[in-house]
Amino acid sequence: MHPDWKEHLASHGALFDESGASHFGNETAERRAVTAGPVLLDLGAYHGLIRASGTDSVTFLNGQLTNDLRRLQSGGNLLAGYCTPQGRLLAIARVFRHGSDYFMRLPLDLRDAILDRLRRYVLRSKVTLEQADGERVTFGLAGPRAPEMLRSALGASPDESGSLESGDLTVLHIPGPRDRFELVGSVSSARSLWSTLQNEGARPVAGHWWKWFDVEAGIADVGRxxxxxxxxxxxxxxxxxxxxxxxxxxxxxxxxxxxxxxxxxxxxxxxxxxxxxxxxxxxxxxxxxxxxxxxxxxxxxxxxxxxxxxxxxxxxxxxxxxxxxxxxxxxxxxxxxxxxxxxxxxxxxx
CATH class of the missing domain: 2.40.30.160 (Elongation Factor Tu (Ef-tu); domain 3)
Structure with missing residues (x-):
């Protein structure tokens, strides 16, 4: 975890264990807030990022993943599987674009192995693959009023399965039974937006509740x-x-x-x-x-x-x-x- 981001979370009451921010002082109240919302969740202990940059990024990733990344050329975000030659899933990633770069968000404990495997197939492709979560942080916003809160803070919020770029921030709408957004950006931008959303009434809760949101939405994850x-x-x-x-x-x-x-x-x-x-x-x-x-x-x-x-x-x-x-x-x-x-x-x- 980036030390400046950890300091920011601590200033908002976060208590930490080996996996990150375990809770924000009142686990019982946080459990109630998960369904009542809106809530803020630090996702850095669970999500890793791989960035693909270069003129062949889309062509290369399209040759590796189950989805068609050409759909992202006008924005949005999508899920994609990464399979063995036998069609068995090695990982499921959420893929989005910021500027000319493409990002794969996947479980943190799979990031390095998937990055190494992808790099084996670059060959002559004009694409650079690198870890990106060291320079960016990821957090979530979920629950009632989440779209309105983003519109108040950023001037807009993405539609279903959409994305929004605001400076170095990327905001992703996650489909499901409740309003949910992933936000990815620099520490300084993330700190500012987190504080704004918390001041608007969003309650910080432990990041592991994001996994329950995925279960509720029927979105699978593949782990080790x-x-x-x-x-x-x-x-x-x-x-x-x-x-x-x-x-x-x-x-x-x-x-x-x-x-x-x-x-x-x-x-x-x-x-x-x-x-x-x-x-x-x-x-x-x-x-x-x-x-x-x-x-x-x-x-x-x-x-x-x-x-x-x-x-x-x-x-x-x-x-x-x-x-x-x-x-x-x-x-x-x-x-x-x-x-x-x-x-x-x-x-x-x-």
Whole structure:
């Protein structure tokens, strides 16, 4: 974490652990604020940035990612998967443009490995890939009045899946059931905007709540424990605009296209809820069981404590098992998981 940014957060009441700002002095009140909003969240402990600059940036990234980055030439932001040649996801990135540069926002603990892998394929392309989160900070704004607060502070706010450049700041609208924005910029710009938004009534809360917002929105994340476990469609990546079936080749493109045009998808990602039972919580990669399967019928993609009670999670599960209406965490007779709605429709299986 940039020392000036850490100092800024501390001046606003942040208390820190090894992962960053753990809370701002009252965890119970912060938990309530997550759903009441508006809230501010420091995301630097969770998000890394890779910048691509040079005349071949779009062509190069289009040859690596599942989405068509030409859609960003007039602004906006989008999700994109980075796959193995077998079509298995190594990472899911949110991609946006600032000026002539393109940025991939992805989990911080995957940044270096993904950057090294991408650099292997640069060859003669006129593109430079480098870490960018050392010079920029990322924070979030979510909840009621968030668009109005940005319009008051910046003069405008981006539309759905849109982006806005204001000096060295980039503001990204994140689609989902509640108003949510990611803000990326220099420490000085971020400090100024954070303070303005807090003075307007946004409450600082721990950054890990951003992960719960993703679960609520049905947006998958791939971490170290789930790399190479899923193809894009099983985590609903095409349903949240993360896959283009019209663009050219990229690693795993044949597999992804075959699943789309010819395959019968037997697994999908669902939103589930676990009532609180002790201190143990689901983790990415944990098994899901159902009465119709002797072996595991699915796996947890990501999970986070719910603001009210229990744990909300996203899990890839056999569609036939979901139809039985009975799913269990970790063992066939483990704690029961309840199905919760996603903010988008799943295609009918078959």
């Amino acid at each position: 424990d789930t790399q190479e476990k899923f193809v894009p469609q099983t985590v609903n990546l095409e349903l949240v605009g993360g896959v283009s079936f019209e663009k050219g080749c990229y690693p795993g493109q044949e597999i992804v296209a075959r699943v789309h045009y010819l395959g019968r998808l037997k697994e999908r990602m669902y939103r589930l809820h676990l009532s609180r039972s002790g201190d143990d919580e689901p983790k990415p990669g944990d098994a899901i069981y159902a009465p119709d399967h002797a072996q595991a019928t699915g796996a947890v993609v990501q999970a986070h404590a719910a603001p009210d009670d229990g744990v909300d999670l996203l899990a890839v599960v056999h569609t036939s098992s979901v139809a039985t209406g009975e799913l269990h965490w970790r063992t066939p007779d483990g704690p029961r998981l309840d199905l919760r709605p996603l903010p988008y429709s799943l295609p009918h299986p078959g």
